[in-house]
Amino acid sequence: MTRPRGGFGIVAVLVATALVAAACGGGGSDQSAEGGSGDSSGAAGEVNISGSSTVEPVSVRVAELFESVNPDVIVNVDGPGTGDGFVLFCDGETDISDASRAIKDSEAQNCASNGVDYLELKIGIDGLAVMTGPGNPLECLNLADLYALTGPESTGFTNWTDAQALAAELGSDTVFPDARLDIFGPGEESGTFDTFVEFVIDGTAEARGRDGTTRPDYNANADDNVIVQGVESSDTSLGWVGFAFAANAPDVKLLRIDGGDGNCVAPTAETIASGEYPLSRPLFIYPNTARVASNPGVKAYVDFYMGEGMDEAVAEVGYVPLSDEARAETRAAWQATS
Amino acid sequence: MVGILDSRTRDRVEVRLNTRRRDLRGTVFVAALQFALLLALLVLTVLLVDAVRDGWGILGSRLGSFLSGTLRSGSADPTLGVHQGLVGTFWLAVFVATLAFPVGIGAAVYLVEYAPDNRFTRFVELNIRNLAGVPSVVYGLLGLFLFVKGLDGFTGGRTLASAGLTLAILVMPIVVITASEAIRAVPAGYSEAALGLGATRWDAIRTQVLPAAAPGILTGTLLSMSRAVGEAAPLILVGAVTGRLGRNPGLLDTDQITSKFTAMPIVITQWVKNSGRDQGFSTAAAAAIVVLLVFVLALNSVAIVLRNRFESRSR
Structure with a gap:
């Protein structure tokens, strides 16, 4: 007799919990008509941006500059990563997606199947910097070396010389030091990881019938500071981060990169803007075209972004502004649809 | 009494009762406990002092605007705040x-x-x-x-x-x-x-x-x-x-x-992250840590005051 009653008592407590939770949540939503999506807002407008943590500070800076011109538009910016950003964007949760690479086919299909149309607007360029410790005699690496040191076939290599044979097989004549190899880089969720794989690994891996990914056994971290600190900690380390981060790190050595023509190019603002440096990547924003049409806030914000906002913000954050032709192209793409 | 204990035991008990006890193990134990307490307090103090010192650039000069400010892209922005x-x-x-x-x-x-x-x-x-x-x-x-x-x-x-x-x-x-x-x-x-x-x-x-x-x-x-x-x-x-x-x-x-x-x-993690491209954010992060600590201490002191009231009432 007592046993079932005890059970009902517990259930009653649980039901009460749920009711209290629901009642409170309900009361909350009554107080504001504003929902999660931005398209319900009127003239004032709310713009929700998510995506690449690399582009995040640019979009934030543009929003700050925009605020002084148009204080009625509320701009929220988040930076979980390019991939996560596109998931939200294609679900219609955000109005603009920041990206440190072009949208992937699978992501484009996801957007298409949800009826989300978008524009691709290039806003600046970021270089990938390959770094080592300050005491490393090495000056320049080519793409074959990087594949041999970090690609899928390098799993288990703990000394630079372990990769020597593979590099030679791929046609490189770089001589690696006989020293411990500690690798630091961004994790798979990062746009920087995707760009590195695309630049360094994909081509060779495909030709050799391997998966287009890095070796799994390196120190992966989402925080660029941690990667830079890791590289600083040892003379024979190897790591890669965005140029903006590496350029501000005093105690790492930026390696010059040979893109395949035998010419070693150091990463600088000039070589990245000109495209001469092989490991550079474009930065994008992807506005949802339906939201541009329905939400005046989104249109005004992107207008400002394409106008004076872009170059100032890109330079202030530490990326490389677009060349004049590329900027004209981006503006033309925006004007054609608005 | 005499019948139960043999003479050796009786002597030992007598010595114990008549000399000052030297409880070495007990002394060591108390010392170890005090050391543990000291260590815990020391870690806390180091943490607090370190955070306050790192964040002093903001806490000492513009605490008011820091408390009323918002998330910004640059650490030099005077409206950056929590x-x-x-x-x-x-x-x-x-x-x-x-x-x-x-x-x-x-x-x-x-x-x-x-x-x-x-x-x-x-x-x-x-x-x-x-x-x-x-x-x-x-x-x-x-x-x-x-x-x-x-x-x-x-x-x-x-x-x-x-x-x-x-x-x-x-x-x-x-x-x-x-x-x-x-x-x-x-x-x-x-x-x-x-x-x-x-x-x-x-x-x-x-x-x-x-x-x-x-x-x-x-x-x-x-x-x-x-x-x-x-x-x-x-x-x-x-x-x-x-x-x-x-x-x-x-x-x-x-x-x-x-x-x-x-x-x-979230603000603290983000600013620590931002300090990679903008060194000044590490000061802001430290200052935010101090603000959060003070906030938690304030919440706790309310609970402690309430607890003391209940304690004195129930006695």
Whole structure:
């Protein structure tokens, strides 16, 4: 007799919990008509941006500059990563997606199947910097070396010389030091990881019938500071981060990169803007075209972004502004649809 | 006496009784305990001093604008500040206090005073203990699917309401456990005496058990509140904003409950991250840590004052 009653008592407590939770949540939503999506807002407008943590500070800076011109538009910016950003964007949760690479086919299909149309607007360029410790005699690496040191076939290599044979097989004549190899880089969720794989690994891996990914056994971290600190900690380390981060790190050595023509190019603002440096990547924003049409806030914000906002913000954050032709192209793409 | 103990034992006892005792082991033990206490205090002091020193560049010069400022892209911006994070954290604390505490304490009273001692009750108690040990990220996932996606009609999606409900659920097991321990610790004589005088069960609990258990219950709620206020992982999953929050609402503005939000732990992690491209953010992060510490201490001191009142009343 007592046993079932005890059970009902517990259930009653649980039901009460749920009711209290629901009642409170309900009361909350009554107080504001504003929902999660931005398209319900009127003239004032709310713009929700998510995506690449690399582009995040640019979009934030543009929003700050925009605020002084148009204080009625509320701009929220988040930076979980390019991939996560596109998931939200294609679900219609955000109005603009920041990206440190072009949208992937699978992501484009996801957007298409949800009826989300978008524009691709290039806003600046970021270089990938390959770094080592300050005491490393090495000056320049080519793409074959990087594949041999970090690609899928390098799993288990703990000394630079372990990769020597593979590099030679791929046609490189770089001589690696006989020293411990500690690798630091961004994790798979990062746009920087995707760009590195695309630049360094994909081509060779495909030709050799391997998966287009890095070796799994390196120190992966989402925080660029941690990667830079890791590289600083040892003379024979190897790591890669965005140029903006590496350029501000005093105690790492930026390696010059040979893109395949035998010419070693150091990463600088000039070589990245000109495209001469092989490991550079474009930065994008992807506005949802339906939201541009329905939400005046989104249109005004992107207008400002394409106008004076872009170059100032890109330079202030530490990326490389677009060349004049590329900027004209981006503006033309925006004007054609608005 | 003489017949029971042999002479050697008697001598030994006599020596023990007549000389000053030198309890070496006891002395060492006390010293070790004092050292442990000292070490714990030292770590805390180093942490505090370090944070205050790192953050002094902001705390010493522009504390006012830092407390009213917002998330910005550059650390040199004079309007950079923690207001949005502080307000978000305040509301999260309100959610925890109004949801987790009453429900958790209610569940504890039921489990200890009313629930029959059978296998089902023990099963429930065991599960609550396990829930208290579940990593907070898991609660973040629960919040994402239940409150952000499932109940977005109520909560508005990635809003303060979703985060507050998630944190309330996160700390509820801790509240239940600490409250039921406190209630169990009340001598049975208290309620038996009340029942013997003709009080009902509820009267006995209300007038005898709960007041006597209140100091213990408050200690538990204090601990769980500190935990809730310091959590970052579940908030990231529920969608706390990291880069820029357009609005900067006042402390008591209830509209923000269904708006996007941020919170102090999120602000701190973001600024530590930002310090990679902008060194000045490390000062801002340290200053934000000090602000969060002061906020938690203020919350705790309220609970301590309440506890002392209950303690003196129940004596």
